[in-house]
Amino acid sequence: xxxxxxxxxxxxxxxxxxxxxxLLSVLRDDLGLTxxxxxxGEGQCGACIVLVDGVPVRSCLTxxxxxxxxxxxxxxxxxxxxxxxxxxxxxxxxxAFQCAFCASxxxxxxxxxxxxxxxxxxxxxxxxxxxxxxxxxxYPRIHAAIKRAAARLAAPGGVR
Amino acid sequence: MKTMRASDGTGLVDAGRRQSPHRAATxxxxxxxxxxxxxxxxxxxxxxWLVDRGKLRAQAESGRGGxxxxxxxxxxxxxxxxxxxDGAVTVYSGKVEMGQNVRTMLxxxxxxxxxxxxGSIKMVLGDTSLVPFDGGTAGSRSTPDxxxxxxxxxxxxxxxxxxxxxxxxxxxRAALSxxxxxISHAASQRSAGYGELTKGEKLVxxxxxxxxxxxxxxxRVMGTSVPKVDGRSKVTGRHLYASDLTRPGCLHARVxxxxxxxxxxxxxxxSAAEALPGVVVARDVELVAxxxxxxxxxxxxxxALRAEWTIDSQAPGxxxxxxxxxxxxxxxxxxxxxxxxxxxxxxxQTYTVAYIAHTPLEPRAALAEWKDGRMTVWTGTQRPFGARxxxxxxxxxxxxxxxxxxxxxxxxxGGKHIADAAVEAARLAKAAGRTVKxxxxxEEEFTWAYFRPAGVIDIASTVGPDGRLxxxxxxxxxxxxxxxxxxxxxxxxxxxYHPAQSPLRQGSYRSLAGVANHFARExxxxxxxHAQKLDPxxxxxxxxKDPRARAVLEAAAQRFGWGTPAARTTGQGVGLAVGxxxxxxxxxxIEIAVDRSSGRLRVVRVVEAFECGAIVNPNHLRNQxxxxxxxxxxxALFEAIRFDQGRILNPRLSQYxxxxxxxxxxxxIVLLDRKDLPSAGGGEAPNECxxxxxxxAIFAATGVRLRSLPLAPNGxxxx
Numbered sequence: 001x002x003x004x005x006x007x008x009x010x011x012x013x014x015x016x017x018x019x020x021x022x023l024l025s026v027l028r029d030d031l032g033l034t035x036x037x038x039x040x041g042e043g044q045c046g047a048c049i050v051l052v053d054g055v056p057v058r059s060c061l062t063x064x065x066x067x068x069x070x071x072x073x074x075x076x077x078x079x080x081x082x083x084x085x086x087x088x089x090x091x092x093x094x095x096a097f098q099c100a101f102c103a104s105x106x107x108x109x110x111x112x113x114x115x116x117x118x119x120x121x122x123x124x125x126x127x128x129x130x131x132x133x134x135x136x137x138x139y140p141r142i143h144a145a146i147k148r149a150a151a152r153l154a155a156p157g158g159v160r
Numbered sequence: 161m162k163t164m165r166a167s168d169g170t171g172l173v174d175a176g177r178r179q180s181p182h183r184a185a186t187x188x189x190x191x192x193x194x195x196x197x198x199x200x201x202x203x204x205x206x207x208x209w210l211v212d213r214g215k216l217r218a219q220a221e222s223g224r225g226g227x228x229x230x231x232x233x234x235x236x237x238x239x240x241x242x243x244x245x246d247g248a249v250t251v252y253s254g255k256v257e258m259g260q261n262v263r264t265m266l267x268x269x270x271x272x273x274x275x276x277x278x279g280s281i282k283m284v285l286g287d288t289s290l291v292p293f294d295g296g297t298a299g300s301r302s303t304p305d306x307x308x309x310x311x312x313x314x315x316x317x318x319x320x321x322x323x324x325x326x327x328x329x330x331x332x333r334a335a336l337s338x339x340x341x342x343i344s345h346a347a348s349q350r351s352a353g354y355g356e357l358t359k360g361e362k363l364v365x366x367x368x369x370x371x372x373x374x375x376x377x378x379x380r381v382m383g384t385s386v387p388k389v390d391g392r393s394k395v396t397g398r399h400l401y402a403s404d405l406t407r408p409g410c411l412h413a414r415v416x417x418x419x420x421x422x423x424x425x426x427x428x429x430x431s432a433a434e435a436l437p438g439v440v441v442a443r444d445v446e447l448v449a450x451x452x453x454x455x456x457x458x459x460x461x462x463x464a465l466r467a468e469w470t471i472d473s474q475a476p477g478x479x480x481x482x483x484x485x486x487x488x489x490x491x492x493x494x495x496x497x498x499x500x501x502x503x504x505x506x507x508x509q510t511y512t513v514a515y516i517a518h519t520p521l522e523p524r525a526a527l528a529e530w531k532d533g534r535m536t537v538w539t540g541t542q543r544p545f546g547a548r549x550x551x552x553x554x555x556x557x558x559x560x561x562x563x564x565x566x567x568x569x570x571x572x573x574g575g576k577h578i579a580d581a582a583v584e585a586a587r588l589a590k591a592a593g594r595t596v597k598x599x600x601x602x603e604e605e606f607t608w609a610y611f612r613p614a615g616v617i618d619i620a621s622t623v624g625p626d627g628r629l630x631x632x633x634x635x636x637x638x639x640x641x642x643x644x645x646x647x648x649x650x651x652x653x654x655x656x657y658h659p660a661q662s663p664l665r666q667g668s669y670r671s672l673a674g675v676a677n678h679f680a681r682e683x684x685x686x687x688x689x690h691a692q693k694l695d696p697x698x699x700x701x702x703x704x705k706d707p708r709a710r711a712v713l714e715a716a717a718q719r720f721g722w723g724t725p726a727a728r729t730t731g732q733g734v735g736l737a738v739g740x741x742x743x744x745x746x747x748x749x750i751e752i753a754v755d756r757s758s759g760r761l762r763v764v765r766v767v768e769a770f771e772c773g774a775i776v777n778p779n780h781l782r783n784q785x786x787x788x789x790x791x792x793x794x795x796a797l798f799e800a801i802r803f804d805q806g807r808i809l810n811p812r813l814s815q816y817x818x819x820x821x822x823x824x825x826x827x828x829i830v831l832l833d834r835k836d837l838p839s840a841g842g843g844e845a846p847n848e849c850x851x852x853x854x855x856x857a858i859f860a861a862t863g864v865r866l867r868s869l870p871l872a873p874n875g876x877x878x879x
Contacts, residue, residue, distance in 0.1 A: 021456050029412075029454065034404035035397020037570075039521050040602040044813035047521060075397035088395040095387050095779055098787060099259025100394035101401060101521040101570030126821045133813070135521045135571055136259050137790035138783060139824040 009077025019065020024048045026064040035075035035104040046132030049105035050074050056112040075104040086152045090145040098136035106132050110146050203360045205243040207313040209367045241313040247355035249281045254294020255302050256286035257568040260843050261780045262302050264389045269307045272381040273314035276341040286544045286566030296543035300742040300841025315371045324357045376774035376835035385779035401570050402540045403525035403599045411451040413598040414458035420806035422475025429466040442592035449588050477663045480804035485616045488638040492658035508620040511680035513869040514800035515611040522570020523600040524581035528589035534561045539582035540569035547579030551586045574668035606811035612669030615639020617680035629703050640673025643741040648703040671844040674741045682737035682852030712747040713738045715830045716769035720749035731764040733861025737849035743840030744772040748849035752857045759875035769830040773837035785846040792850030794819040798873045
């Protein structure tokens with residue numbers, strides 16, 4: 001029995017997980033948070049990205065015991081009071097995704113980009129998002145949605 | 161139209177063609193049969209679509225890549241629509257959603273003919289116990305086949321409801337209207353919801369082939385950019401894919417894979433693995449897996465299995481890729497003898513394409529539950545009924561004891577025709593008597609699925625002094641038949657596919673051999689244009705009569721600025737290609753830039769014109785085309801499966817490069833909406849001209865003619 005304590009989406013969670021198990025598997029299999037996906041297991045595709053204290057990490061390569069008291073945000077925790085994050089809204093507006101298996105990692109990485117750089121240029125977006133694979137190749141739309149969300153966040157009253 | 165009451169459940173519909181009990185029990189079509197359907201549905205109105213069983217059989221066989229004749233007169237349920245007492249409309253279809261937005265498109269089809277809020281329409285897809293038999297979601301057939309049938313079902317329902325209201329209210333039928341989920345009579349201000357009119361009875365009608373469908377010019381819902389109906393669940397992580405599902409007591413499986421192709425298990429010592437707490441080693445003949453409460457433990461347990469293998473050195477794939485193309489030519493069926501020396505004016509060239517992997521972001525996954533002699537499998541597959549057959553055969557149980565449920569899947573691109581993970585999970589679940597979840601690792605996905613076939617294509621052509629093709633010979637070794645026929649106007653033509661022995665397992669891939677055949681053909685045409693000293697656009701138009709092909713070519717060229725200084729923005733080379741497949745016409749123009757010091761090639765912009773008849777959802781069609789272009793750039797530029805001695809050498813995303821944000825060019829799409837023509841699918845043909853247009857642009861930029869895909873896996877070597 002290994003008690004691992006995690007802080008996920010604002011709540012303290014405990015589970016019986018060996019500290020070297022991947023954060024991805026603990027989130028998905030022990031905590032039922034299946035938004036983060038397994039895509040490659042080697043940090044190449046970004047489908048497993050979650051935010052740890054606001055920083056995007058690849059949960060497939062992150063031992064769950066290494067997270068400690070840091071705050072984990074998964075896609076399930078992104079809505080606030082039933083309102084989507086402006087990036088989620090923008091992605092719906094441009095109808096970006098096809099199969100959407102990449103969506104969780106894409107969105108969380110995009111949220112991290114916008115938090116760090118609220119007015120990203122085209123090159124900033126490509127550089128920051130290049131570790132996230134969408135095999136349906138909807139990149140142009142995800143790119144456009146990030147710009148749209150940035151504009152909305154920059155507008156008066158747009159602070160989230 | 162006849163409305164029949166089916167409250168006695170005896171199958172009044174199509175009563176003249178009822179099958180004998182024996183035939184019904186062995187019904188090929190399976191799925192929800194007409195008989196079972198009539199027994200199970202509660203009140204409301206049901207519309208059934210019945211088709212010749214022979215058609216279903218042919219459809220199923222073609223999904224497997226083979227075809228058998230036959231099929232009899234009996235008819236079987238192929239789709240159905242139900243209106244419940246509360247007005248909820250449910251459509252049952254064996255198609256599956258993989259991101260191509262079929263769910264939204266079919267919802268539009270219903271709402272077009274049976275006006276009601278999108279929120280009142282539900283699609284039940286890909287559950288073999290709930291939906292009628294379907295041959296599979298492939299070949300861009302959902303748009304031309306399923307959409308008209310769903311529309312006919314919805315229109316039949318609308319007409320039946322109008323009949324009912326006219327009778328119940330004793331009013332002129334012509335004075336009634338259907339809108340927003342209600343039938344209304346303006347003069348008397350009477351109105352009733354669709355479901356209310358059925359008054360709790362079971363009403364069954366068969367789709368009337370004669371029912372009039374709205375022409376595309378009168379569409380109000382189809383033809384518009386309706387957003388993805390389940391979009392919100394996809395951006396909030398709520399949508400559950402097969403790999404997200406679990407069941408009480410479920411164990412994670414990790415399969416013991418052979419070290420290479422051609423390896424067979426000789427002996428197995430599982431003691432160390434079985435000593436790990438909570439681990440079960442399950443075995444069904446050659447299939448061995450560790451089952452454990454966590455994936456991590458299952459992986460550790462498999463690593464602890466001591467297995468001995470014997471290698472068959474003659475097995476396919478052992479020889480490696482070195483002589484691949486020679487091998488394909490040598491093993492080809494009906495290959496012609498080597499040709500005589502080229503005649504004057506004849507151009508002969510050989511083109512090759514590599515094996516590539518679909519790499520769906522969701523790997524193959526299945527959850528299998530064995531209970532009371534019945535198997536239920538949740539899995540991502542393009543062929544739920546094929547999966548059911550495969551599982552039943554593997555377990556040696558009748559098909560009616562197997563239920564396959566396909567949640568909307570993390571893409572397929574033609575790669576999920578098989579149901580290997582489902583079959584493995586089912587075998588392990590039955591062998592161990594446990595509920596089993598199996599998610600293939602990315603490495604398994606790259607190694608044990610199947611590939612887009614490699615191929616060799618020989619093309620020989622002759623052009624007359626007027627710049628017109630006089631002879632055309634196109635021979636495809638191994639890669640396939642799709643889109644092998646040239647649109648060009650040439651009387652003396654030979655276009656043949658020669659199946660060969662593939663060293664690697666191969667199968668369907670988005671557009672099948674369409675990419676290979678277009679790559680070879682449109683590269684060759686470009687070579688001929690240069691040989692004739694004609695502009696590539698002018699040479700194509702001179703040999704092209706088909707007005708739809710000319711229309712896309714001219715539209716793309718015009719938008720691109722072909723032949724004008726505007727065609728080159730920042731790059732050095734431009735190329736174009738035109739093609740046709742699966743009732744869709746496509747033309748692609750590409751501008752590239754080459755960094756002469758590093759050899760790095762950048763695709764600057766792509767202009768593509770596409771025409772697939774009347775457009776059902778312009779925004780989703782654009783999305784498909786954009787995806788086709790960017791995904792197509794991967795196969796065109798750098799994707800290739802490498803293998804040697806029965807091993808895949810690059811079975812990881814760190815070793816097999818797929819397109820990313822940084823590979824994405826500016827994309828400009830021209831849609832030609834032909835409201836006078838039937839709608840065709842748009843998820844395949846738009847990827848077929850990317851590779852040749854790119855190769856032609858590279859030639860224009862560098863003078864180097866590349867005839868093998870991928871064109872530039874390591875950049876371009878330019879002097």
